[in-house]
Amino acid sequence: MAVSMVQALNAAMRDAMAADESVLVFGEDVGALGGVFRVTDGLTRDFGEDRCFDTPLAESGIVGFALGMAMEGFRPVVEMQFDAFAYPAFEQIASHVAKMRNRTRGSVTVPMVIRIPYGGGIGGVEHHSDSSESHYTHIPGLKVVTPATVADAYSLLREAIDDPDPVVFMEPKKLYWSKAEVTLPVRTERFGQAALRRQGTDLTLLAYGPTVPVALEAAEAAGEAGLDVEVLDLRSLVPLDDETIAASVRRTGRCVVVAEATSYAGAAAEIAARVQQECFYSLDAPVLRVTGAGIPYPPPILEDHYLPGVDRILDAIAQLEWDEPVRL
Amino acid sequence: MAVSMVQALNAAMRDAMAADESVLVFGEDVGALGGVFRVTDGLTRDFGEDRCFDTPLAESGIVGFALGMAMEGFRPVVEMQFDAFAYPAFEQIASHVAKMRNRTRGSVTVPMVIRIPYGGGIGGVEHHSDSSESHYTHIPGLKVVTPATVADAYSLLREAIDDPDPVVFMEPKKLYWSKAEVTLPVRTERFGQAALRRQGTDLTLLAYGPTVPVALEAAEAAGEAGLDVEVLDLRSLVPLDDETIAASVRRTGRCVVVAEATSYAGAAAEIAARVQQECFYSLDAPVLRVTGAGIPYPPPILEDHYLPGVDRILDAIAQLEWDEPVRL
Amino acid sequence: MIKSSGDLETMRQPIHLLPSPSPVRFVDPEGRPAPLEEHGDYEAPPLALAKQAYRQMVLGRRFDEEATALTRQGRLAVYPSSRGQEACQVGGVLALRPEDWLFPTYRDTMAVITRGVDAVQALGLLRGDWHCGYDPMTTRVAPQCTPLATHAPHAAGLAYGARRRGKDTVAMVFIGDGGTSEGDFHEALNFAAVFAAPVVFVVQNNRYAISVPLARQSAAPALAYKGVGYGVRSEQVDGNDAIAVLAVLADAVAHARSGHGPVLVEAHTYRIEAHTNADDAGRYRDASEVDAWLRRDPVARLEAYLRGADSLTDAEIDDARREAEDFAVRTRERMAAEPVCEPSELFEHVFASPTRQLHTERDRLLGERG
Amino acid sequence: MIKSSGDLETMRQPIHLLPSPSPVRFVDPEGRPAPLEEHGDYEAPPLALAKQAYRQMVLGRRFDEEATALTRQGRLAVYPSSRGQEACQVGGVLALRPEDWLFPTYRDTMAVITRGVDAVQALGLLRGDWHCGYDPMTTRVAPQCTPLATHAPHAAGLAYGARRRGKDTVAMVFIGDGGTSEGDFHEALNFAAVFAAPVVFVVQNNRYAISVPLARQSAAPALAYKGVGYGVRSEQVDGNDAIAVLAVLADAVAHARSGHGPVLVEAHTYRIEAHTNADDAGRYRDASEVDAWLRRDPVARLEAYLRGADSLTDAEIDDARREAEDFAVRTRERMAAEPVCEPSELFEHVFASPTRQLHTERDRLLGERG
């Protein structure tokens, strides 16, 4: 059956709620409305107001309240309406959610999932297209995962809800309506494992979330020009699958990291830094990054100038010190 | 005259306030107390309550209020008491301070300085030792600078206050009481320029803020073992002095980046990613990073296990694929 | 109402800060004069002002309709309608002088055009061609703010700054009922109070934050009761009664302007349309609720009131409608032109002068094929 | 005081939410019974409880002195004294049952030990050997919170969670006057009110946030006036009068426990010492101000009151002091031992099971020379 990413996410919460009644879903507009993206559609109807409910409009409050509920044994799944609207919760996330277990030597644990729709390409007005995942990856104590496929949306979210630790679950808005033939429930690779989306020998593209389809498209295009491109979907930024990444790059000798977030100190920088370290002797060219530009996210009409598209990936590939010049 | 970094920062604000009466200093405890680190000591006494004043205890409010004052032509210099206590202002900084000029096509400008004491090594209890600079570097629209010397403390802060754009001014707590013979006022290199702190031919250490003295110490130690280490003090993370960095690494062929912040997606990751890209053909070894550990900042008694110290830098240097094994 | 007199110390007594126990009203839902005891001691606005408000409300409503229509034609990315809130949108702005500042949200485009901002520029954000289509410094209208309540501290800072410069500028900031739950609303009220900044906080309590009803937002007797906890004078007003809104806000602005510090005004109103054109209000509220509020329509109510007072002729009504129609048509025509947006501007306005890296990136990104 | 009866709707009327116009008091500063009209209709606590409070306050004061002394010996990294706030520290905790939760700040170590947490464990944070030296889950004391007001939403969530589980747990959260300015305080009050969570917010208004005096923190008539804006029942109490604190908090806790929602209590008190041992209060306040407050000393006051009521003998006083002395000596002795801190724990408690990267990093960092 063709299932959309939104449906898969919905099913994941639904199944988790059915399996464990300590799982609660709350946030802004997640109740009757079912979320502005309908990811929580029907949960209140089917599980009752006690299990899926709206809160006052205050993100720091939502996350802090969820932490308190976790202390009472609940497993809260909270929704931040858009990436930039999670910023008010930054202190709660950085100073408490990420640190509570460590602070208390494992006594107080925070099995919380913070769902954040992220990224652009949907024609959103300002503040609706930020890619904030890198901030969370820079906070020790948080796991950060992001699906690029419908099956992963289900499986990663189930795993996130089951996880004994806080998980920042980044949902690529642009892929919310993407569909795939999937039978739910489905389980895919676990946290910390990258997935091979396309096999290749000449070069490794590393992508996650919204850039995975873009990377695949670029790989196809490069394939037509005679380059055999491997594409890895990272899925889990923290923990990161260093082994699979390194194995691939050691084989291909070339690597481009593709991410929507602005480049400076983004997760892509981390990945590039690791790859050059791990694969130094195998690299035939520097690790390049194709990322969002170093500017505030543009208004819709100009967002293509910001986003890492196929052309920019191909440009980067062309620069990878090939023995003979490649024309892409 | 021996001047401490605290005194230099104080003098910079003092001189800027004397030069331009639109310069205001405010925040928590900056008035009568002179700041918990005494950086604003005497400003209220000497310039009056109107020019340097205490605010209610609310960091988001402080930054937002400052933005409003900037719209009326003031140049606010606000103090966040400790790094982790700037987190409540994250939304104001990310969604407004950094974006206001861009949003309004240059109509509304934000000549604001956000001073943030950062880093550890001072025996501070939890939340008093975070290194949060990387978050700010990941937000386009912010300049991020940090002094490691007394002269730079003065000069960079003067430049920050004069700058027409928001500057996040990271003050290394550990160096607050460091002293140097400096005659104030002094002007050093401008934003965007790294400073050569030690010349060397075998390897480049890149450091900033609190890690500069550590890097210098490591360089001395390596020198005794026969390695000639160059040390660059980056000073300005955004903009970053790519040219000077690349020129140095091309010459030495080896590079280690030293920063206190946890490694994942930190500024050090950015620098490593750029260096390997810019200097690929000159590198004799991968670019390594010596950073804070991937854990929440530890309690004082254990903080040495977190901090990048001389030993860890030497360990990294030893791994740099030398023709003959080096013993450091 | 507590007149803005007496020393600051006295005025900080709870009794001087608490709002009227029920919303101030001058006109009942049918457009008849409300009993005097509902006026809360406020003075009715001058008739000329009431008539001006009427014209602007008619225009605002028509503009709002046109904007919603533009979303259907793909000319606007999204539009949050303020239909039903015309009395607040217009009444708020008419309480201001040219030198004052308005800090609106995404919902307040009607207020922005009432303030005189060009309609096409005002729609810039929602059209998606730039984040803020007008120039805040010349229009004295801050960018329409999306992150809720975050503009409230800006208003406090600007108002305090202006006072520090010896000006008598007032800053008026619009916030929704939902927005009052955010920490920034709290911090802004507190800063304004502590610094006695001339800010008027206008909470348009339209009873919904997207789908979340007021009862889930707050358990307060009324949102106006938040003021006393900051030492901020507060009031609540029937936000669908333009006369009452004008009366209360004139007083609030005067209070702020005279150096007595901020004022918090809660205007009880209702969002007639869905949150935006993209929202489906049927999921969370009954049509009957909307119907009940349609019967308290602020435009019809003011019209009936002015007519009843023999202060509005048929010709004037026609005229107001024609003007509104013209405005709508002109707006539609001008919105038909493709927006011109220079990509290089993206890199120009990051800093006063682009860094080397921005130069390089611009050349790379804009120079590339495709 | 409004008795916790009547339906929720009625109890949300402003009159039921506003605090007493002046702080509730049972004992005047000289230790004499205060006039009945100052009791605000509250009932005096049982004598046994008052006597227990006295013992604990004597002990708390002595412990606090010892802790300050330990900073001078380098045994504590830093210590924020609660001298002068004994009535709040002890009165708050004595209002709780074992199954309730306490959410303290860095200032509330005295409350933490009153709650029964081992003194050396309670000093863990301030000693610098671990962020939280005790086990919150077994002690039902949350970690002492440093980022101001951020623990308030936790208390609201926990209280609501417990109620959802059918327990009648109450969560009491301590906040400073400064902390009330933070957005999280606002959001917590609002969440607690909307979800009718059994939380008692105790604001220890000790008139300073480090150096910042109350007047720069808030222009409110009293901080207790913040409650009404959330629909939260509020009260203010003389925080140096242990009897009044016990009376008001017993009522507040009962109100919360019975499902009537949260309560906000402002306790007016004073921080006698500097902010911490590292602070220099001479920079921002006069010794005369401190002197005036020393004359309202809560311990002496309770002692005088109990003596005046013939309810405290010299022997009992001696006994309390001896017990306090013993406690202090034992604490000092135990603090003399070097803390044992296993570096590998740093990596153990990041996640339930360390990631591969953490394993590698641990081996690298802990295995290295030096």
Ligand SMILES: Cc1ncc(C[n+]2csc(CCOP(=O)(O)OP(=O)(O)O)c2C)c(N)n1
């Ligand atoms: C900080 C933040 N969180 C969430 C949102 C998403 N959002 C946009 S409008 C809205 C509802 C706002 O309700 P209200 O304040 O009552 O204003 P109204 O839309 O009714 O005018 C929400 C939740 C946002 N813009 N900012």
Ligand SMILES: Cc1ncc(C[n+]2csc(CCOP(=O)(O)OP(=O)(O)O)c2C)c(N)n1
């Ligand atoms: C978010 C945050 N900002 C700043 C600080 C630094 N700080 C620690 S205590 C303090 C003053 C707190 O005053 P108050 O809330 O009145 O509590 P008190 O210390 O008087 O008990 C400040 C500013 C902090 N801990 N957290």
Ligand SMILES: [Mg+2]
């Ligand atoms: Mg609303």
Ligand SMILES: [Mg+2]
């Ligand atoms: Mg205090």
